[in-house]
Amino acid sequence: MSDPDEERDLTHVDESGEARMVDVGAKPDTARRAVAAGEIHLSESTIEAIRENDTKKGDVLATARVGAIQAVKHTWETIPMCHQIPITNIDTEFEVGEDRVELEVGVETTGKTGCEMEALEGVTTGLNVVWDMVKAAEKDEEGQYPGTRISDVRVVEKEKRVLE
Template identity: 45%
Template sequence: MAELTHFNEEGRAKMVDISDKPETARTAIAHSSIVVSHEIYEKVTSNSMKKGDVLAVAQVAGIMACKKTADIIPMCHPIPLNGVDISFSWEKNEDDTYKLLIDCTAKTKGHTGVEMEALTAASVTALTVYDMCKAVDKGMVIGPTYLVEKTGGKNGDFKRD
């Protein structure tokens, strides 16, 4: 089992020292989703939601969140991002609801990974969709949100089965 590194000798939280870690190319892909009603699906896909283009706003919000991850997750290092991409696709459910699938890819070249940035971006993208559509229906369900894949770093690559 891996040792937890975010605690000092007194058992208190600390930011891990990454200065001795090698700089490598790193990528992370995170996934989230939000289940919406048929009415919301129609309004989003026809771009007729009163607040504007839901997916365009959500995409920008996700990118902004990716860039600000270290500001909201206490032990995350601020890292330079080389690229962030957020993509969407739809699935129709049997109960006449729709699931918006959200995939976020974040890339950097540095001393630490971009998993938290990708996960934050995917989460905030889904939250933004909720915010922009809640006037129509507050029954939307967000999640699950999870890491799909990561490359680079001391612990090597990870790919969810």
């Protein structure tokens, strides 16, 4: 475990404080995997509609899965300092609870840099798609979404293996 008082280098900032993309050219290719997770809190009636596949816009989880996959594949276009990396696998797993939908996205690549940002983009976009698909059912009389929230988005696993 690292020392919290230890000074950390910001890899996307050069010596003069300017933002930069990290040069990974000299790094060896490695097999990498990252998993991110998050959740969206919804009303019980909306959760039931998702379970029964009974929403006005269609299959919420299938649409969210496609959105998550698309987001992973396009992360380099939306996160300014991300490298375009070869994605070798994407796993999406939904768990529908009593008051929330949880999403876990696993991303694999072989290359010179990791795929945590891709996993995070997959989770956030997948959860945003869920919200978009059910927002009409979640809206109250004033047009607000009092109980709907996306939370706990985080990287839950990261691994790398140098290739022989």
